[in-house]
Amino acid sequence: MRNITIYQSNGEQDLFVKKSQGQLSPVSEGSKLHAVTIDEQQTYQEMDGFGASFTDSAAYLINQVLEPEQRAELMNQLFDANDGIGLSVLRQPMGASDYARDFYSYNDLPEGQTDEQLESFSIAHDEADIIPLLQEAVRLNSDVLLMGSPWSPPGWMKTSGSMIGGELKPEYYSVYANYFVRYIQGYAAHGLPMYAVTPQNEALYSPGHYPGMIMLPEVQGEFIRDHLKPQFVKHGINTKILCYDHNWDKPDYPLTVLDQADDAVDGVAWHWYGGKPSAQTDVFEAFPGKEVHFTEGSGGEWIPPFEQAFSNVMRTGIEILRNHSKSYVLWNMALDEKNGPTVPGFGRSTCRGIVTVNQQTKELTYTLDYYALAHFSKCVRPKALRIASSSSETIRSVAFKNTDGSVAAILFNDSETAENVSVQLRGDEVLTLAMPAKSALTVKVGE
Missing domain, CATH: 2.60.40.1180 (Golgi alpha-mannosidase II)
Structure with missing residues (x-):
């Protein structure tokens, strides 16, 4: 044997x-x-790997709340392929998500002001906690790939004038495309190339209490085809563009985008909060040249008992991979004892992180999601073929x-x-x- x-x-x-x-x-x-x-x-499919997200909340907990020795040990357990579980895909919010300590984009302005030349663009917020952790992850595992996904553009680009609600104003389509270019260039300057981006997180959901934006499929197709991809070509950017970034229950959305912007789109990103993973295969068979990625699934108190929660991550992960996905990415890398921090006004959080960092005691606990990811990531390495x-x-x-x-x-x-x-x-x-x-x-x- x-x-x-x-x-x-x-x-x-x-x-x-x-x-x-x-x-x-x-x-x-x-x-x-x-x-x-x-x-x-x-x-x-050829695998990119498995991972989660250093949200603002997760990065703060790991980089500021944990002691240096705890942080070093955790990062080793997460990313080292020999001593740890070798995570290799990190999907990063571009600005604030629901799991951030405050609302922010990379170009926030006083109400009534605009900045079409993006003269005030800055990723300085991310330089405090997020970028140092990403750099450490890449140091521990050179296979790590980064994806960027915005929950909202800067409020001044939107019909709502806020990071909450609204839609992208048509006159700012090209400006927003340049916003992506600046983001990619900013991260590259820190030695962090961006592997892929999506134009909008959960484009069919506009929450009333955290950043979000409706971006209909026809709008996303136009934005990618006529603005985002041309700007990438102009600036020599090879970052992949993945459309949709939402649940399995609306496969007509990515089909519409792919019909409209086929050559400009590299693949489809999916979430698990509705529908079945077979939707990934349905779209893949309609457009077999396009990649399949699973970019967000959170566990939480809505599946509270241990067995059901662990079973869900294992069962669903297997089916995600059997339906052509190159990645399996859960949500927050870390949350605290109250399932936060969250943006002001969010209310009660029920999500679960890969680890829990208790802000009162500084105790670090590995959750069932860590061990479930380990079953996939430890022995299935990047570039493996299913x-x-x-x-x-x-x-x-x-x-x-x-x-x-x-x-x-x-x-x-x-x-x-x-x-x-x-x-x-x-x-x-x-x-x-x-x-x-x-x-x-x-x-x-x-x-």
């Missing part, structure tokens, strides 16, 4: 623990086996072949009972074991 590495999660006290084959529950002889067959010859694997509603699976030739499979027992599983690893090699109900396994076999 080749070199095999196994990680198991089986309940709140047994999360992502490295196990030997001998430590795994024995299989009852004569019991039914669920066979998971892996076919290395059938390949799908390969075919048999999967069912009882034993869900997704498998990958890494650039070093190793094969990794992630399995989740989605039934209410223990199940016996056989995994055909390579050739005639078969690993047979029992998976407790709602348990997860990552199996990696070396070349």
